[in-house]
Amino acid sequence: MWVNGEMRDSIEARDRAVQFGDGCFTTARVHQGRVQRIEAHLKRLQQACERLKIDGVDWRRLENEMSFAATTRSDGVLKVILTRGSGGRGYSATGCAAPARIMSISDYPAHYHSLRQTGVRLALSSVRLGKNPQLAGIKHLNRLEQVLIRTELEQTGADEALVLDSDALLVECCAANLFWRTGNQVFTPDLSASGVNGIQRQWVMQQVVQSGFTLKEVRVGIDALAAAEEVLITNALMPVLPVYQAESWHYSSRQLFALLCHHNE
Structure with a gap:
C-alpha cells in the first residue's frame, strides 16, 4: 500500500x-x-x-x-x-x-472468469438506498449501505444483489450496474437520486447506442425485469457478466452480452 x-x-x-x-x-x-x-x-x-x-x-x-x-x-x-x-x-x-x-x-477476482460462462444469479436485497441527488453518481467513501447489502448477500446463495431505493425503484447491484434488454430496447436505472455511475456503465451505454439499440434510463420497480429477455451487470473489473436468474425470473439470451464482449476485446 x-x-x-x-x-x-x-x-x-x-x-x-x-x-x-x-x-x-x-x-x-x-x-x-x-x-x-x-x-x-x-x-x-x-x-x-x-x-x-x-x-x-x-x-x-x-x-x-x-x-x-x-x-x-x-x-x-x-x-x-x-x-x-x-x-x-x-x-x-x-x-x-x-x-x-x-x-x-x-x-x-478469479471467479469473474467462471461467471462469464455460467452467468450470475441476483437476489433482491432488503437494504434500500437513500436518495441524495447531491451525492448520486459519485463513488464517495460513505459505503455503509453497500456493507449492509454485502453482509446480507453473503447469507444467500446468490452472486450479486438487486438493490432498490427508498421508493422501491431499481438502482443497481451491490458492486455493479444493471442493464436489461427487451427486443431492441435496452434499459438501465436512472441514477439521478442514488447509485454509482460506473465507468463501465458509461462505456456500455455508448456501445449500446452505437450498435443501433434504443437506450432508456428509467425509474421502474423490480417487476420491469419480468419482461426482460436478457439481463447483465457491469463494473470496471467484470467488466460485463450475463445474468441467468434474477429472483424467480430466468434468462437464456446473451445477444447483448456477446456484442459487448466483442467490443471490449
Missing part, C-alpha cells in the same frame, strides 16, 4: 476519511502491468472531488503513482482513495492539510 507516494499501511487518525468518510475512490483493472482506462478513472476522481469541493489534488503526480503501482502486478485490482486530508474542527474543512492519496493493489 502507498500513502502519499510512500509505502506504508497507515494514515493519521485525524484524516477526514477516518473521521467522516470525507473523500472518494475508484477501483481499476490492472492488465499486463497497466491501468485499464486510466483517463476515465482520473476523470471520475476529478468529478467526485469537484462535487465534494476537495481542492489541491496533484493530478499529474496521482497519474504517475497509479501507473507505477500497476507495474508491480501483471494482473490485478488497483484501488485509489482521495481524502480531504487531516485537520479542521468538527465538520468544518477549514484548516485541512493537503488531500491524501491512498493506493493499494490486490489480486484480480
Whole structure:
C-alpha cells in the first residue's frame, strides 16, 4: 500500500476519511502491468472531488503513482482513495492539510472468469438506498449501505444483489450496474437520486447506442425485469457478466452480452 507516494499501511487518525468518510475512490483493472482506462478513472476522481469541493489534488503526480503501482502486478485490482486530508474542527474543512492519496493493489477476482460462462444469479436485497441527488453518481467513501447489502448477500446463495431505493425503484447491484434488454430496447436505472455511475456503465451505454439499440434510463420497480429477455451487470473489473436468474425470473439470451464482449476485446 502507498500513502502519499510512500509505502506504508497507515494514515493519521485525524484524516477526514477516518473521521467522516470525507473523500472518494475508484477501483481499476490492472492488465499486463497497466491501468485499464486510466483517463476515465482520473476523470471520475476529478468529478467526485469537484462535487465534494476537495481542492489541491496533484493530478499529474496521482497519474504517475497509479501507473507505477500497476507495474508491480501483471494482473490485478488497483484501488485509489482521495481524502480531504487531516485537520479542521468538527465538520468544518477549514484548516485541512493537503488531500491524501491512498493506493493499494490486490489480486484480480478469479471467479469473474467462471461467471462469464455460467452467468450470475441476483437476489433482491432488503437494504434500500437513500436518495441524495447531491451525492448520486459519485463513488464517495460513505459505503455503509453497500456493507449492509454485502453482509446480507453473503447469507444467500446468490452472486450479486438487486438493490432498490427508498421508493422501491431499481438502482443497481451491490458492486455493479444493471442493464436489461427487451427486443431492441435496452434499459438501465436512472441514477439521478442514488447509485454509482460506473465507468463501465458509461462505456456500455455508448456501445449500446452505437450498435443501433434504443437506450432508456428509467425509474421502474423490480417487476420491469419480468419482461426482460436478457439481463447483465457491469463494473470496471467484470467488466460485463450475463445474468441467468434474477429472483424467480430466468434468462437464456446473451445477444447483448456477446456484442459487448466483442467490443471490449
